[in-house]
Amino acid sequence: MAADRIFGAVVTLVALAYIASATQIQTSFLADPVGPRMFPYLVGAVAAICGIFVAIKPDENPDWPTLRTFGALCFAVVVLVGYAYALKPLGFLIPTAITAAILSWQISPRPVHAALAGLGLSVGLFVIFKFALGLGLVALPAALTG
Template sequence: MTRPSDRIFGLVVILAALAYIASALQVQASFLSDPVGPKAFPIAVGIVAILCAVTMIARPDAEPEWPAVRSTLAIGIAIVVLVIYAYALKPLGFLIPTAVVAAILSYQISPSPKVSVLSGIGLSIGLFVLFRFVLGLSLFGFPRGWF
């Protein structure tokens, strides 16, 4: 199969759109109904999306340059780290997760341990000061109960 990216994406969109339409069909209609109702518009959007996806499968564009395995891995690590960050921000406070995550991201962009550690620590403290004291946001620097 030539030019698989657009075709695979088109297929994914068709499946997602079908699921979306199926989900729209399940929407409860209330007794206060209007002529269109809550189902019609989402279903129409799903159908248009399927038409677009079919066009993409039929006439795919030139293949994009996907990153090499190593870069893909680096992006994967970045995604995992960011997900962990999302969960860690509340229980662990701002400073520690931010320093770790910023350092890891920095290392993924430019693999120099010294620069990454310094930019992690620097960004964490610098942004905390900026957010907390200059902009006055309510942020907790440390896990609750430490101080």
């Protein structure tokens, strides 16, 4: 129980530091309608709420994941870091489709369903972010679009 309380406190402190660092994001007069700070604020707020919940109500008898689960989590982190680096040169659609398909395959190892989930998430998120939220996303790499 003490480990859960310490973990919850650390997550809460890191989330608050993340929110504080998001206040330093520079905005220009040509910023997106949502603004560049809103997403980090939301992520930090959700993380802080989760950390507070874990600190207040820890699990009495936690089951630790197996080594295989830790390996899958490390693989997912590597995929997401690669996704972050691939967004700028490759645009939004291709890296999002590949990343979503890989992560979907990790959840349920059915290749066809994972590929369809990746494509659907990529196109669906692009439509939401580009047209509903008005974000300035680039769909494909410049080499493909000319």
